[in-house]
Amino acid sequence: MAASIDSVDTGRPSVPRPGPIPWVAMYHSVGDCSDDPYRITVTPERLDRQLAWLRRRGLRGVSVADLLAARARGQGRDLVGLTFDDGYADFVTAALPLLRRWNCGATLFVLPGRFGGDNAWDPLGPRKPLLTADGVRHAAAEGVEIGSHGLTHVDLTGADDLTLKTEVVESRALLAELTGTPVDGFCYPYGTIDARAVAAVRDAGYAYGCAIDPGPLTGPHALPRVHVGQNDTTWRLHLKHRLHRLRRRPVEGL
Numbered sequence: 450m451a452a453s454i455d456s457v458d459t460g461r462p463s464v465p466r467p468g469p470i471p472w473v474a475m476y477h478s479v480g481d482c483s484d485d486p487y488r489i490t491v492t493p494e495r496l497d498r499q500l501a502w503l504r505r506r507g508l509r510g511v512s513v514a515d516l517l518a519a520r521a522r523g524q525g526r527d528l529v530g531l532t533f534d535d536g537y538a539d540f541v542t543a544a545l546p547l548l549r550r551w552n553c554g555a556t557l558f559v560l561p562g563r564f565g566g567d568n569a570w571d572p573l574g575p576r577k578p579l580l581t582a583d584g585v586r587h588a589a590a591e592g593v594e595i596g597s598h599g600l601t602h603v604d605l606t607g608a609d610d611l612t613l614k615t616e617v618v619e620s621r622a623l624l625a626e627l628t629g630t631p632v633d634g635f636c637y638p639y640g641t642i643d644a645r646a647v648a649a650v651r652d653a654g655y656a657y658g659c660a661i662d663p664g665p666l667t668g669p670h671a672l673p674r675v676h677v678g679q680n681d682t683t684w685r686l687h688l689k690h691r692l693h694r695l696r697r698r699p700v701e702g703l
Contacts, residue, residue, distance in 0.1 A: 456700075470667070470703050473530035473659065475674040478577055479543040486573040489535075489677045493543045495679055500551040502683040503529060506690075510553035512594035513672070514633050517657060525615040525670035531555040532659060534598060534636055535568060536649060542590055545567065549591075557593050558659070559585055559637035561623040570602045582627055589628045596634030597621050597655075599680050602640050605646040613646065617653045626686050633657065640674075647671050670701045 477489035479496055491499070501511055510531035511519075513551045523526025531548070533540050548555055559571030559580060563569075566577040580588070589595050597603070599616040600623075609618065617635065633656040637646060640661030650658045651670045663671035677691050 468567040468580065470673060471520055471525070471530060472530060472690060472693050473513060473516070473672055474510070474677045475659075475661065476533045476544070477535055478539055479533075479539040479547075479617050480537075480539045480577075480668065482679045483511050484575050487571060488676075488680075489675070489703060491679045491681075493547060494546065495681075497547050499677065499686060500547055500553055501682065502686055503553070504551055506687075510548070510551070510555060512554045512556045513596070513657060513659065514556065514594050515554055515564075515648060517703075531675075532558060532596075532636065534558050535602070536560055536564075536585065536598065537568075541580065541584050545588065545591060545593070549659070555593055555636055556596050556659075557585075557588055558596045558598040558634070559597070560598050560602055560622070561620050561627070567572055568602075569648070569672060570667065579612075585624075589630070594634065595624055595628050595632065596636055596659075597624055597631075597632055598636045599638050602638045604641050605637060605649070606641050606643045614653075617649045617655075621655065622655055634659065635670075640672055644664060672703075684691045 479491055479493055482490035482492055508527055508529050511528050515526050516525055516530040519528055533555060536557060540557055552647045563579055565581040566579050597620040600620045603616055607614055621632045635650045635655045636659040642660045642663055647666055647670050657672060659671040659674055661671050661674055663673055667673055676694055
């Protein structure tokens with residue numbers, strides 16, 4: 450009997466089709482959201498319900514590095530990236546215990562030029578304290594991936610060449626020294642990007658970069674993310690998850 454087409458060995462390695470772009474959730478602060486003009490805060494109770502929803506769906510939150518590594522092995526369709534921007538002090542006190550409870554990992558993007566400071570870049574709303582260097586080391590010791598958010602939360606698309614290089618390169622070196630491990634991830638402040646900023650992140654040696662809606666620049670150094678906030682009930686999360694898979698087309702390298 451002649452062999453079927455599917456069983457014929459052509460001698461060429463098979464190239465798997467690219468899957469959908471991984472789903473990466475974007476969080477910021479976890480705490481009191483009564484005064485929250487930028488919608489950057491979720492309460493611990495809401496985060497708890499959101500993580501529970503993931504597990505009921507057969508999904509698990511992990512760091513972006515772990516998510517991309519699994520995808521590179523042809524696995525990880527049951528994984529969701531969890532990211533927390535800015536490095537708020539409440540990550541350790543409020544978010545980390547819930548991540549442990551639900552056996553989830555995460556990536557924490559911090560600003561080494563603002564350790565122990567606050568969110569001075571936000572003109573409205575309350576001042577939120579940021580983690581100290583010791584707090585970042587504690588998060589790293591708990592298995593949280595530490596990534597760079599730049600040095601001081603500057604919009605890189607408007608930065609001059611020296612500022613751009615300093616924000617991207619120096620922050621990576623400082624965090625590597627602080628944690629004792631390579632820093633693979635970068636998160637663009639405000640989520641704004643252009644080709645110049647993406648090139649700077651890639652040239653600085655980062656393995657990936659997180660944006661929000663990078664459009665045609667989407668790729669390993671411009672990953673789209675989904676904002677998750679206090680209003681995101683389990684039903685809204687379900688819709689966001691489905692819409693992400695429908696809207697985002699496969700991109701080479703992801």
